[in-house]
Amino acid sequence: xxxxxxxxxxxxxxxxxxxxxxxxxxxxxxxxxxxxxxxxxxxxxxxxxxxxxxxxxxxxxxxxxxxxxxxxxxxxxxxxxxxxxxxxxxxxxxxxxxxxxxxxxxxxxxxxxxxxxxxxxxxxxxxxxxxxxxxxxxxxxxxxxxxxxxxxxxxxxxxxxxxxxxxxxxxxxxxxxxxxxxxxxxxxxxxxxxxxxxxxxxxxxxxxxxxxxxxxxxxxxxxxxxxxxxxxxxxxxxxxxxxxxxxxxxxxxxxxxxxxxxxxxxxxxxxxx
Amino acid sequence: xxxxxxxxxxxxxxxxxxxxxxxxxxxxxxxxxxxxxxxxxxxxxxxxxxxxxxxxxxxxxxxxxxxxxxxxxxxxxxxxxxxxxxxxxxxxxxxxxxxxxxxxxxxxxxxxxxxxxxxxxxxxxxxxxxxxxxxxxxxxxxxxxxxxxxxxxxxxxxxxxxxxxxxxxxxxxxxxxxxxxxxxxxxxxxxxxxxxxxxxxxxxxxxxxxxxxxxxxxxxxxxxxxxxxxxxxxxxxxxxxxxxxxxxxxxxxxxxxxxxx
Amino acid sequence: xxxxxxxxxxxxxxxxxxxxxxxxxxxxxxxxxxxxxxxxxxxxxxxxxxxxxxxxxxxxxxxxxxxxxxxxxxxxxxxxxxxxxxxxxxxxxxxxxxxxxxxxxxxxxxxxxxxxxxxxxxxxxxxxxxxxxxxxxxxxxxxxxxxxxxxxxxxxxxxxxxxxxxxxxxxxxxxxxxxxxxxxxxxxxxxxxxxxxxxxxxxxxxxxxxxxxxxxxxxxxxxxxxxxxxxxxxxxxxxxxxxxxxxxxxxxxxxxxxxxxxxxxxxx
Numbered sequence: 078x079x080x081x082x083x084x085x086x087x088x089x090x091x092x093x094x095x096x097x098x099x100x101x102x103x104x105x106x107x108x109x110x111x112x113x114x115x116x117x118x119x120x121x122x123x124x125x126x127x128x129x130x131x132x133x134x135x136x137x138x139x140x141x142x143x144x145x146x147x148x149x150x151x152x153x154x155x156x157x158x159x160x161x162x163x164x165x166x167x168x169x170x171x172x173x174x175x176x177x178x179x180x181x182x183x184x185x186x187x188x189x190x191x192x193x194x195x196x197x198x199x200x201x202x203x204x205x206x207x208x209x210x211x212x213x214x215x216x217x218x219x220x221x222x223x224x225x226x227x228x229x230x231x232x233x234x235x236x237x238x239x240x241x242x243x244x245x246x247x248x249x250x251x252x253x254x255x256x257x258x259x260x261x262x263x264x265x266x267x268x269x270x271x272x273x274x275x276x277x278x279x280x281x282x283x284x285x286x287x288x289x290x291x292x293x294x295x296x297x298x299x300x301x302x303x304x305x306x307x308x309x310x311x312x313x314x315x316x317x318x319x320x321x322x323x324x325x326x327x328x329x330x331x332x333x334x335x336x337x338x339x340x341x342x343x344x345x346x347x348x349x350x
Numbered sequence: 351x352x353x354x355x356x357x358x359x360x361x362x363x364x365x366x367x368x369x370x371x372x373x374x375x376x377x378x379x380x381x382x383x384x385x386x387x388x389x390x391x392x393x394x395x396x397x398x399x400x401x402x403x404x405x406x407x408x409x410x411x412x413x414x415x416x417x418x419x420x421x422x423x424x425x426x427x428x429x430x431x432x433x434x435x436x437x438x439x440x441x442x443x444x445x446x447x448x449x450x451x452x453x454x455x456x457x458x459x460x461x462x463x464x465x466x467x468x469x470x471x472x473x474x475x476x477x478x479x480x481x482x483x484x485x486x487x488x489x490x491x492x493x494x495x496x497x498x499x500x501x502x503x504x505x506x507x508x509x510x511x512x513x514x515x516x517x518x519x520x521x522x523x524x525x526x527x528x529x530x531x532x533x534x535x536x537x538x539x540x541x542x543x544x545x546x547x548x549x550x551x552x553x554x555x556x557x558x559x560x561x562x563x564x565x566x567x568x569x570x571x572x573x574x575x576x577x578x579x580x581x582x583x584x585x586x587x588x589x590x591x592x593x594x595x596x597x598x599x600x601x602x603x604x605x606x607x608x609x610x611x
Numbered sequence: 612x613x614x615x616x617x618x619x620x621x622x623x624x625x626x627x628x629x630x631x632x633x634x635x636x637x638x639x640x641x642x643x644x645x646x647x648x649x650x651x652x653x654x655x656x657x658x659x660x661x662x663x664x665x666x667x668x669x670x671x672x673x674x675x676x677x678x679x680x681x682x683x684x685x686x687x688x689x690x691x692x693x694x695x696x697x698x699x700x701x702x703x704x705x706x707x708x709x710x711x712x713x714x715x716x717x718x719x720x721x722x723x724x725x726x727x728x729x730x731x732x733x734x735x736x737x738x739x740x741x742x743x744x745x746x747x748x749x750x751x752x753x754x755x756x757x758x759x760x761x762x763x764x765x766x767x768x769x770x771x772x773x774x775x776x777x778x779x780x781x782x783x784x785x786x787x788x789x790x791x792x793x794x795x796x797x798x799x800x801x802x803x804x805x806x807x808x809x810x811x812x813x814x815x816x817x818x819x820x821x822x823x824x825x826x827x828x829x830x831x832x833x834x835x836x837x838x839x840x841x842x843x844x845x846x847x848x849x850x851x852x853x854x855x856x857x858x859x860x861x862x863x864x865x866x867x868x869x870x871x872x873x874x875x876x877x878x879x
Contacts, residue, residue: 090470092478098489100473115695122692123752123833130757136747164646171640207862208855211826215843216663220656225646299736302829303840306646309738316742324739332734399788425790433788439781444803452799456790463795505785512789 081107144325151326155311159330162307165228165300166293172229173236174286180237181244187253188270199245205238210296214305225306232293232300236286243285247278280349287342287349294338298331351376351412352398352516352548358406359393359572367393369572371407375565377515378546380539382553382563382580385591390572391552395518398550399431400424412515425456432509432547436521438501442494446485446504449493450476453511479507483537499530506537517541519551523558531555535562556588659846666848667855675853683835683857690834691861693752693827694820697759701820702813704764709771716775733765737823741830752833759820759827767816774808811876818869821862 085102092098119125182188184198214231221227255273264272301309308327315323352375359368367390375381383391396402397409400416409416411427419427440449454472455463462468480486483503485496493501502522509517519538523531539562542549553559559566560580568576568583568591576587675683710716712725740761744754778801786796828836835858842850 090474090477092474092481094478094481096481096486098477098486101490116699119692119696119756122689123696123756125696125753125756126748129748129753133747137743140743140746161646164643167639168643168646171636171643203863204859207822207859207866209822209826211829212839212855215829215840219663219843220660221649222656224648226648229647295734295736299738302738309736312736312739313742316739328731328735328739331736332731335734336730401784401788425792428788428790431788433785435781435785437781439785441782441800441803442779443807448803452786452791453789455795455799456792463798466798508785508789518788 140321143321144328146322147325147329148322149326151323152330155308155327155330158301158308158311159334161225162297162301162309163294163334165225165305165307166232166290166297169229169232169297170236170286170290170293173233174240174282174289176233177237177241177244177286178282181241181248182270184241184245185248187249187251187256188266188274202238202241202245205234206242208234210235211299211303214300215303218304223304228297228300228305228307231305232297235296236289236293239289240282240285244278244282247281248274251277284346284349287346291335291339291342294335351410352550353410354407355409356407357397357404357409359390359397359402360405366572368397368404371572371574373567373574373577375548375550377548378542380542380549380551380562380564381567382551382559382565383567383569384553384556384559385569386593387554389569391569392520393572394569395520395550395552398516398518399428399433401433429456429512430515432512432514432517434502434505434509434517434519434522436524438498438505438525440493440501440504440508443492445490445492446480446496446507447473447476447489449504450479450508450511453508476507476511479511480504482510482541483507497530498526499534502526502530502534503537506534506541510541514547516548516550519549521552521554524554531558538562556583662846662848663851666850667852669849670852670856671847671849672853674850675857681838683838683854686835686838686854687857687861689752690824690858691821691865693755693759693832693834694817694824696756697824698763698813698817698820700756700760701763701767701816702809704760705767705771706809708764709768709775712768712772713775715778729765729768732761733769737762737827738830741827741832745831750831750833755824755827755832755834758832759824762823763816763820766819767812770812771805771809774805774812778804807876811873814869814872814876818866821865825858825862 081104082101087099087101090098090100180198180202184195184202186192186195189195210231213234214227217227217230221230251274255277256269259269259273260266297307299309299312301307301311302313304310308331312324312327315321315327352373354371354373357368357371358366360366371394383394385391393402397404398411398416400419404417411431414427416427441452448466451468451472454468454475458468477486477489480489483506485500485503485507488496488500488504493504496504502525517538522538523534526534535558538549538551541547551559551563560583563580566576566578566580566583567574568587570591570593575590576583674681678684708725708729712722712729714722716722717725737758740758741754744757744761748754748757782800782804783796786800791799824834825839826836828834828838829840831837835854839851839854839858842848842854
């Protein structure tokens with residue numbers, strides 16, 4: 078932004094008292110211009126067309142209309158997939174959160190003195206977090222075969238990266254006083270971590286894991302689309318066959334499940350803070 | 351000149367906030383209103399610029415019957431009266447100068463109101479107002495980066511930019527520490543004397559009030575129980591205003607670390 | 612009993628609570644183990660894993676660096692365009708919804724109804740919108756934009772509502788005393804407060820939308836997802852490697868920029 082001030086030098090404002098104030102040029106016009114250019118380019122790239130949208134948006138509401146009333150008879154068939162989805166997200170979140178613990182420690186520069194080790198694990202965590210869950214799931218189906226196992230792996234890796242990153246940030250910002258005190262009474266670094274740092278980060282670690290689990294239930298619902306188990310496969314089939322009443326049932330079941338899980342998890346998260 | 355003639359104020363729930371107030375304040379006076387919380391100090395001040403409606407009597411400001419003003423007349427009338435609040439009431443997420451410029455907004459043509467592009471003349475006036483309260487160098491800083499005392503000065507500059515005849519101040523130093531409080535009070539005093547602007551101020555800190563104001567008005571349960579020069583305020587008078595609880599009030603202030611010496 | 616023994620007894624008794632929770636968690640763990648079936652891993656799975664790694668190590672540089680319409684660069688640009696325009700569409704839709712869901716602006720029942728609607732919008736997976744929009748606006752990036760737009764609405768409105776409900780209304784009182792009209796109060800008292808918060812939330816969502824947009828290609832809604840799945844299904848792992856490297860790099864850059872911008876917005 079220094080460049081900007083050189084290109085458009087600040088305006089001099091002279092007061093009656095003789096004082097001179099330098100008024101920097103406003104950035105707003107530049108920002109607005111950049112946004113407009115970006116919008117125009119994006120419209121070009123994506124063939125966005127308002128006219129088409131207005132003419133055809135009715136179709137969307139038509140489809141939504143056809144979802145009502147949801148087909149209740151479909152529920153028994155849906156139940157198995159829903160249980161799969163829940164199990165995938167539960168086991169994936171649990172193992173992921175557990176694995177996050179040692180890896181976050183290895184990535185914390187105030188616990189591990191070796192810079193290369195911490196840098197390595199930090200990079201691994203941020204790379205894992207960058208990959209969209211669906212892509213990981215897709216790759217996992219090639220290795221673990223079609224089915225929930227691939228979904229579990231995808232969720233596990235995402236949880237690991239999400240909880241792990243928040244955890245090492247937490248550990249690095251923690252008060253180191255108690256840690257030094259424990260070391261001074263002759264504990265090893267690991268023991269000192271257990272008794273000085275762990276209690277400080279435990280509540281937010283649990284809370285983050287729960288929050289991640291909430292999100293994972295939503296993600297798990299689509300993993301089936303690439304063959305990684307759960308309701309995603311049913312969504313794909315029913316939308317393909319234009320069986321909108323079934324889709325309506327799936328969405329209703331998902332909304333209720335997610336809502337229940339969020340309520341329970343929020344209850345515990347509030348207790349933790 | 352501000353004249354209260356048998357002014358009453360009753361709230362919708364039946365409580366009486368002001369009862370038969372008769373006052374006359376000349377242009378250029380520095381008046382401090384003291385009294386217990388809930389005695390009606392805030393209500394009294396807010397009646398002057400009609401932030402509150404009076405329910406009986408008559409209130410004149412420079413010959414204008416305030417109660418008779420309507421709609422846009424009220425807004426035009428308020429342009430001449432500045433107001434300062436305990437909690438500064440600034441938009442903290444924008445720069446200092448933008449907060450001051452707001453005082454010109456009602457006079458702007460529509461396109462300027464919409465775009466927020468201000469004329470150079472207004473910018474200069476805003477900067478000069480900031481200069482008067484000594485924070486010219488903070489003009490382009492965001493308000494949330496200033497201290498409480500500096501924020502209250504921004505509010506004061508915003509009011510000065512309005513070029514008012516009267517400034518109403520509702521507990522202007524209640525959220526400030528003792529040192530900055532006195533600095534802000536100095537600003538008020540200077541503005542009052544140099545620009546001949548009337549200052550009418552609610553204030554909790556009796557000692558500060560006595561030191562800075564020319565005239566003290568004591569309010570108790572919605573009635574004026576004292577009106578006179580600061581030098582005429584004795585312990586007996588304070589006892590009357592605070593209903594024998596003056597000592598208590600002072601000790602609370604002392605405990606809170608806000609006693610003034 | 613000595614005082615020390617008494618104090619020992621006085622130890623807080625949440626043991627039972629912790630124990631019950633632990634049992635429940637362990638039970639859930641065992642129950643969900645059913646989802647894992649390691650017998651699915653064939654010998655071929657391990658071979659594929661090895662191929663994937665070699666593929667990523669030896670990316671198809673030609674695909675990554677060329678500038679044709681099938682190149683990774685072009686597709687990444689398309690993905691960014693989808694995410695960007697989608698975020699803007701989502702933000703435009705979210706503003707009115709957020710005001711309608713703010714309990715300090717509209718009556719409680721209206722706010723409640725809109726919130727229910729938002730829960731539905733938020734829970735429906737992005738791919739469902741994608742598949743539906745393909746029938747509205749045809750396959751291609753246009754549908755991607757609309758999908759991203761709708762998926763953003765859930766989170767954006769929720770965070771906008773938080774900002775609206777935390778508005779500092781005291782500043783309005785001072786503007787009344789200056790003699791401002793309602794319009795002037797909204798323009799100079801409310802808008803400046805909301806602007807930076809809304810922008811910050813929207814930039815954060817743009818960052819997230821990059822990830823969303825990169826998978827839309829799976830349902831034919833444009834972006835880099837489609838070539839990625841084609842390359843995978845064709846076992847062209849060095850192409851997969853090229854695409855993934857480009858994608859990860861881009862997402863990291865955008866996340867970095869987004870963090871910079873947001874700190875600047877919040878701290879000034």
